[in-house]
Amino acid sequence: MNINFYFTLFSNCIPVKGAVRSIICDLQRGSYLFISNDIFDVLTSCQTMPIFKILDYYRNINEVELEILFNQLIEHNLGHYCENPDRFPKINTQFNSPYEILDCIIELSDCNLKYIDNIFESLTILGCQTIEFRTYSHFSIEKMEIFLSKLHLTRIRNVELIVCHSELESLNAFEAILKKYPIIETLVIHSADIDSCKTIGASNLIFTTQKITSSSCCGNISKEDFKINLPFYLHGLKNNTCLYRKISIKANGDITNCPSLEKTFGSVINLSLEQALNTIGFKELWSIKKDDINICKVCEFRYICSDCRAFLNDVYEKPFKCSYDPYSPSFHNLS
């Protein structure tokens, strides 16, 4: 080891310190590695100090131990030795996007079907890229197709369809839908008899026994749902990762931040989405980031964990449906 060199983590491998332990988030490969908080401190200093200075500064760690640590990190492809760290700048955290709305959730209903042209026109103006259609109970495929057939008039690029399993619709009909509308990335059929999944073209068809019978089924926080990628991390630094630039339309036409939130900002029956978006309070929750939320702010998972601002007593409280305690540190079973 050349102690005149630096050892730096790759700029898309971000160390995050928690209450009692830390992780390195590999935003490129979508994984994370636990490290102790002491190692977090050493690695943070490593970004600006050559190795000999680190040895000088951290008297409790010797050269052999340090080299073992670095070699482990190199093995995990998380960092490298370099002569001049200035050549490897940090990733710019300013995330710019030309879209006023990124995601829209629409509960499929006769009411929304009636106003679909207005809704899609607004979403086009707002630049919406991703849409999620949901049904909590049976909704006919013919009606669903009316929504899908108008998508090409919008700027939407990704579609997720979450529908309820029903004896009334055949599997073939769903497969035909996926073939006809390749824009649908994922079709989830909930309340199914078995869990299974297959691909049709480039789309996923997922059957789940889970029952999504109302909007209160959302908001679970679990390790399985961690999102470890650069755009998510950049959003999370400055904004709420669940609600930022999101708009939802409930089955009765109410415009809300998300289907699980009670507060409505008008109805598609008499208001455009742009108008609702500019109503006082619509963007209030957008800026609540993990760093502002009690407990989450000391949690090492805070930049890879999705958030939920619906099920809680106070908007600065950690999600009710999270069972993780960063102090213990462990996941408890929700009782």
Add this chain to the structure above:
Amino acid sequence: MKNHKRILIISKSTADISTEDVIDWLILFGNRPERLNGDSIEDFKSHSITFSINDVGELISNTGMTGSFYAIWLRRWSDYSSLIETKRSFDNSVSSDLVAHIISQLTRDLTVIENFILSNIRCVKFLGSDNKKHGNKLNNLLLAKKHNLEIPEFILTTEKTSLNQFFEKHNKKIILKDLSTTFNYELGSILYTTYTELITEEDISNFPNKFYMSFFQKYIEKEYEIRCFIIETKVYSMAIFSQMDDKTKVDNRKYNFQNPNRTVPYSLPLVIEEQLINLFSDLKLSSGSVDLIKGLDKKYYFLEINSDGQFGMVAECCNYNINYEIAQFLCS
């Protein structure tokens, strides 16, 4: 906010994500750019487009593409990939030799049309370039050297004896490279493609004494690779750590899907950036991608220019605002 400047975007198809992203910025700036997709000319079955000349000798089309534009962005012209479909559409009674002739004739004809269109639409500001014009690897290498960029030594030869000398001179570490585009060949359902490979002593012994003129280059032991996207005088660089992975050591196009090469933002020394900018201005290129290698000898080697190269990956991996820069350039 309204921006009524006429902007034309020439792209391969509506499926090109980078084109869509730039258009989304333009829409935000209040501009509605016009589009000409290469595939609308090639894929006659699903598009209808007719060109003609008006009274004052201007190129016009039935899709309204007429007069002159404020700005034109040539993102990339079609790569004629739809001709593969045409090729498949012949039945077995047509000899494969005749099919090959027809396809190469069609390709030449399409190139004439492409050149005609590109040289007859007018604009104040032009961004991008035609790879077919600026894609001569050998010219670009020479010109790079003129601008004091380091290049890996190379030879063009038909002789095994010269090859052997070159091989010995570079400690038996040389590579054989494609000169034009990558060679793709479909046999059954398997796609064969050429990659840059290290040449071994055994390879050379199997070569005949004389062969078609081929391009051999010294193999540079690299610390990492660098891909840059240049727009006017801005250089956006990304380091690619392909050296850690044997699969991608010589040619990073041999992508390792399980363990992608590490890609991070990079900041080139200013001298190198200046040399690249000068090279681009010499070539009259307003934008394009460049591949470089940082050698273990600490030198930066220029490899090649891709004037219609993808910049999406550089922008995404490094969070560079390239789409925004392009949109700004076009409408300001």
